[in-house]
Amino acid sequence: MKFKTAIIALFISVFGLSSLSTFAADVVKVRTYSDLKSLDPAFSGGVFDEEIHGLIYSKLIQFKPGREWGYNLDAAESIEQTSPTTIDFKLKEGIMFTNGFGEMTAEDVKYSFERIVDSEVKSTNSPDWGPLKEVVVNSKYEGTIVFNEPYPPAWTIALPYIVGNIISKKAWESVDGKVGTTTPSVSGPYLLKEWQPKQKTIFVSNPDWHGGKSPLNEIHVIPIDDESTAQLAFEAGDIHYTRVPMSSVENLKASPPANSIIEEYPSLFYVWVGMNVENELLSNQNLRKAIQHAIDVPSIMQASYFGAAVPSTGIIAPGLVGHRSESLVAPEANIAKAKEYLVASGLSGDIRVTLDILNKTANVTTAQVIQANLAQVGITLDINLHESGAFWSLGDDTAGDRYKDIQLILNRYSMAPDPSYATAWFVTSQKGVWNWERFSDAAFDTLEVAAKSEVDNTKRGQMYQRMQDIMENSGAYRFITHEATPVIYSNSVNPGFRPDGLPLFRYFSNN
Amino acid sequence: MKGVIKKISSDPLGLIGLCLVTLMVISALGAPIFAPYDPIQLNIMERLQGPSVNHLLGTDQLGRDLFSRVLFGGQVALKVAFLTIGLALIVGIVLGLIAGYGPAWLDNSIMLLFDTIRSVPTIMLALAAVTVVGPSITTVIFVVAVSSIPNYGRIVRTQTLTIKSKDFVKAEKLMGASLLRILSIHLLPNILGPLLILASMDIPTVIALEAGLSFLGMGVKPPTPSWGSILNDGFSLIRNTPWPIIAGSIPLVLATLGFTFLGESLRDLLDPKLRKLL
Numbered sequence: 001m002k003f004k005t006a007i008i009a010l011f012i013s014v015f016g017l018s019s020l021s022t023f024a025a026d027v028v029k030v031r032t033y034s035d036l037k038s039l040d041p042a043f044s045g046g047v048f049d050e051e052i053h054g055l056i057y058s059k060l061i062q063f064k065p066g067r068e069w070g071y072n073l074d075a076a077e078s079i080e081q082t083s084p085t086t087i088d089f090k091l092k093e094g095i096m097f098t099n100g101f102g103e104m105t106a107e108d109v110k111y112s113f114e115r116i117v118d119s120e121v122k123s124t125n126s127p128d129w130g131p132l133k134e135v136v137v138n139s140k141y142e143g144t145i146v147f148n149e150p151y152p153p154a155w156t157i158a159l160p161y162i163v164g165n166i167i168s169k170k171a172w173e174s175v176d177g178k179v180g181t182t183t184p185s186v187s188g189p190y191l192l193k194e195w196q197p198k199q200k201t202i203f204v205s206n207p208d209w210h211g212g213k214s215p216l217n218e219i220h221v222i223p224i225d226d227e228s229t230a231q232l233a234f235e236a237g238d239i240h241y242t243r244v245p246m247s248s249v250e251n252l253k254a255s256p257p258a259n260s261i262i263e264e265y266p267s268l269f270y271v272w273v274g275m276n277v278e279n280e281l282l283s284n285q286n287l288r289k290a291i292q293h294a295i296d297v298p299s300i301m302q303a304s305y306f307g308a309a310v311p312s313t314g315i316i317a318p319g320l321v322g323h324r325s326e327s328l329v330a331p332e333a334n335i336a337k338a339k340e341y342l343v344a345s346g347l348s349g350d351i352r353v354t355l356d357i358l359n360k361t362a363n364v365t366t367a368q369v370i371q372a373n374l375a376q377v378g379i380t381l382d383i384n385l386h387e388s389g390a391f392w393s394l395g396d397d398t399a400g401d402r403y404k405d406i407q408l409i410l411n412r413y414s415m416a417p418d419p420s421y422a423t424a425w426f427v428t429s430q431k432g433v434w435n436w437e438r439f440s441d442a443a444f445d446t447l448e449v450a451a452k453s454e455v456d457n458t459k460r461g462q463m464y465q466r467m468q469d470i471m472e473n474s475g476a477y478r479f480i481t482h483e484a485t486p487v488i489y490s491n492s493v494n495p496g497f498r499p500d501g502l503p504l505f506r507y508f509s510n511n
Numbered sequence: 512m513k514g515v516i517k518k519i520s521s522d523p524l525g526l527i528g529l530c531l532v533t534l535m536v537i538s539a540l541g542a543p544i545f546a547p548y549d550p551i552q553l554n555i556m557e558r559l560q561g562p563s564v565n566h567l568l569g570t571d572q573l574g575r576d577l578f579s580r581v582l583f584g585g586q587v588a589l590k591v592a593f594l595t596i597g598l599a600l601i602v603g604i605v606l607g608l609i610a611g612y613g614p615a616w617l618d619n620s621i622m623l624l625f626d627t628i629r630s631v632p633t634i635m636l637a638l639a640a641v642t643v644v645g646p647s648i649t650t651v652i653f654v655v656a657v658s659s660i661p662n663y664g665r666i667v668r669t670q671t672l673t674i675k676s677k678d679f680v681k682a683e684k685l686m687g688a689s690l691l692r693i694l695s696i697h698l699l700p701n702i703l704g705p706l707l708i709l710a711s712m713d714i715p716t717v718i719a720l721e722a723g724l725s726f727l728g729m730g731v732k733p734p735t736p737s738w739g740s741i742l743n744d745g746f747s748l749i750r751n752t753p754w755p756i757i758a759g760s761i762p763l764v765l766a767t768l769g770f771t772f773l774g775e776s777l778r779d780l781l782d783p784k785l786r787k788l789l
Contacts, residue, residue, distance in 0.1 A: 228750070248750050302555050303573050306751075359728035361747035365572055368734050372553045385728045390642045 026217035028493055028508055029200075031230045031242035035223040036201050039192070040179040041165040042116055042123035047414075047502060050162045052221060054506050055203050056186040057165040058104070058210070060089050061155075065496030065507045067265075069319060069417055071160050075104060075187070075210070077141075079159075084150035084455045085133075087159075091141040095210040097168040101185040104166060106143035110135035111169035113145065121177070128163045128416075130154070130452070150453040152460065156418040189214035189506050198223065215509030234260070234488055241489040241503065246308040246362075249486045259492065264308065265485040265501025268415035270315045270422065273355070273370065273478040274437040276406045281353065286345035288475030291353070291408070293341060294377045295370055295478045296333035304365040309484045314468035315413075315422040317482045319499055321457055322419035322464025327479055328472045338377045352380045355408040356394055359385040363410055366480070370410075381408070395436030409436055412483075417500070419464040420452045426471060437476040444470045519776045528772025531765050539585030546579035551734040559752045569754035571744050577758040580736035585762060587648065587737045591721040592714045595652050599659035600710055604702075606660065607667025608694055612675055618668070625661035633658040633720065634727075641729045648731045655720050659713065663706060670702035704781045711774035715767040722763055738763050 036052055037045035044050055054062070060076040063069075073079065079089040095104040116123045117132050131148040138144060145154070158164055171185035181195050189211055190203035201221045205214040222239055224230040230242040235257050244252060244262075252262050273295060275282045282288060297311040311331035313324040342351075355370060357363040364385065371381040386394065393399040394406060413434075415421055425434035427445050432438070444467050451463035471477045485501025496507025519525040538545060547567075554574030561569045568577035610621040637654045644650055674680060675698070683693055718738075724730040725739025726746075733740065738759050745755030 228747075231750075245750075247748060251750055299553075299555050303553075303558065361744065364728070364733055365744075368573055369553065369555075371734060372551075383733050384645050385732070387638065387642070387728075 029220040039183040055190040056188040059164040087145040097185040101168040101171040153418040157416040249308040267483040271480040278438040290341035293338035297331035358391040397432030525776025531769025542582040548576035550579040550583040568758040584736040598656040603663025607664040611668040611671025708778040715770040
């Protein structure tokens with residue numbers, strides 16, 4: 001009996017204490033969609049790594065949380081575009097790297113940025129720095145970032161993002177530049193305490209952070225791939241924040257879990273139906289335009305996105321330079337016009353086209369709406385479902401001849417907060433790489449090069465708008481949506497999000 | 512036939528099985544008559560509705576009537592089941608007879624082929640086939656039939672090896688009977704019974720496999736209704752409505768139970784020795 005009582009007491013104390021620590025006020029648990037891959041900014045795997053880098057490293061500037069794009073100064077005391085090809089910065093004094101690697105200097109900034117574009121380093125993120133030439137060190141704390149040509153995206157996809165993280169030159173050299181899932185030194189608000197592969201990454205407050213006391217004592221970043229599973233974890237109280245599936249928004253709004261807040265942010269992703277202009281049948285522009293006009297985008301919004309997303313006007317999302325307020329082809333289907341184009345195409349009889357899609361529920365639903373839309377104008381659509389590996393090699397012309405068989409394709413690309421990141425994939429040189437429509441337009445290519453280095457935002461915006469007009473006029477694109485980013489978080493947490501809903505964990509604090 | 516039905520009906524589980532299978536066959540074949548709606552007709556304004564007088568099982572995310580889709584999904588299930596098992600049975604019988612009656616080297620070669628096929632998981636084979644030729648009902652039939660051939664082939668071979676050494680077969684040979692006569696008159700009728708039992712027991716497995724492949728997107732192409740694709744839609748919408756999952760599951764459960772009960776009853780009927788052993 002005594003033994004039994006002792007076991008029960010032990011059980012209560014162990015589990016009681018562990019649950020107390022789970023819900024300790026200063027430990028915030030957040031969900032990310034993938035596990036840590038690299039703590040070296042040169043080899044960051046993408047958003048999921050950057051969410052962690054943002055916790056432990058400093059940048060000259062950081063994205064400002066809120067509904068509008070902007071930045072806050074971080075390591076920089078001041079930073080300024082001094083000419084179309086130069087940016088001057090001055091570091092705050094006294095920013096310390098951990099593990100005895102000393103104070104952050106302009107030399108560290110030079111090392112951090114230049115190694116990304118160093119061909120010997122072979123950084124997978126080198127395109128983000130564009131035409132970076134060098135970083136000139138003017139004094140211990142001052143430097144000048146020099147570009148070969150004007151590069152406005154530096155302010156949106158370089159300085160406040162993955163390649164803008166500043167690392168310690170001495171620390172990196174001490175490990176011969178080989179940094180994987182441990183890091184020799186950091187300077188951000190948190191320290192990496194422990195990485196448990198596929199389980200969680202634990203961060204604790206950095207007592208030497210130049211920004212003062214970090215908002216939390218401890219933060220756990222938990223990789224959960226599936227959004228529905230993450231939602232379950234949130235509802236069970238295992239995590240304090242997650243993105244949720246769009247299909248859940250309606251229900252969550254109607255009956256939200258206790259002590260939770262749901263917010264919706266517009267996403268930057270873009271979804272569209274592309275048409276292979278080199279395919280024998282789809283080379284007929286009138287047929288492409290018939291398809292453009294036959295697709296009813298609002299129906300797709302209801303069926304696939306549960307009304308949580310809105311139709312897009314192009315590939316550049318609202319809030320970014322170059323966004324179009326309206327598309328040339330209205331989102332609603334115009335069956336009469338589609339039929340006119342079909343007559344003009346000169347095609348008759350049974351017109352059959354194929355639509356290749358990645359096998360995901362939202363895609364299958366979208367495809368079936370399109371199938372029904374096209375049937376209304378007399379076009380039969382066959383839906384080809386593909387698994388991830390097969391789908392992403394479809395348009396690759398080095399992977400065989402399958403790219404020739406593509407007719408319609410439902411696609412979705414990720415995006416950074418600069419318009420150049422969207423248009424870069426549709427130039428002629430991208431045919432057979434990411435340009436699966438095999439779209440080619442000399443004016444588009446010229447504008448793409450010019451817009452990337454245009455420093456006047458008004459002119460730049462007009463250029464990107466014109467480029468989307470060209471894409472749409474070709475008939476090869478039917479723009480669908482930018483989707484949405486619905487997030488849910490506990491009201492015990494005060495989170496920070498980018499305008500596209502991606503989390504900025506360094507700003508997360510307790511309420 | 513009347514006798515068979517009477518004997519099956521005398522067994523309660525056999526009767527349930529017979530009723531369920533009959534119900535399934537009638538509802539599938541009569542789907543165009545019984546279905547209140549076109550199973551692929553979209554009506555987005557009525558999406559994700561619960562059961563009502565208008566929609567007995569509710570609607571899916573595209574507003575399609577789930578009851579109509581379940582009925583037409585039965586056509587796909589039966590088509591795949593019967594065509595697959597028929598094809599596997601024919602090829603299995605031919606290869607099994609050749610292996611059992613032919614020379615040792617041919618027997619070994621065919622056995623090696625069967626072992627090779629069996630060593631490849633059906634889902635992997637399906638994935639490979641779908642990647643090469645794309646998902647379709649033909650691909651499903653091909654994949655499942657190829658995976659099932661060794662099951663029938665092995666039984667036919669074993670039975671052939673047993674029977675070919677019997678005195679009556681030896682006597683036929685001595686009397687100069689042709690190979691075709693020996694195989695068709697003496698061997699085949701003797702091995703058909705166990706094969707039919709196996710085939711009837713395999714039907715629910717094939718139906719579940721087709722549903723599984725369609726669930727994974729490797730089966731029939733949208734918008735063709737299949738119980739597996741209804742389940743897949745339901746899985747992703749489980750937080751919005753349970754009805755697609757229920758609509759996809761019920762026929763699968765009933766079909767599996769029905770064919771299993773019927774198969775067991777048939778086995779007892781055709782092979783009473785086995786019943787005694789069990």
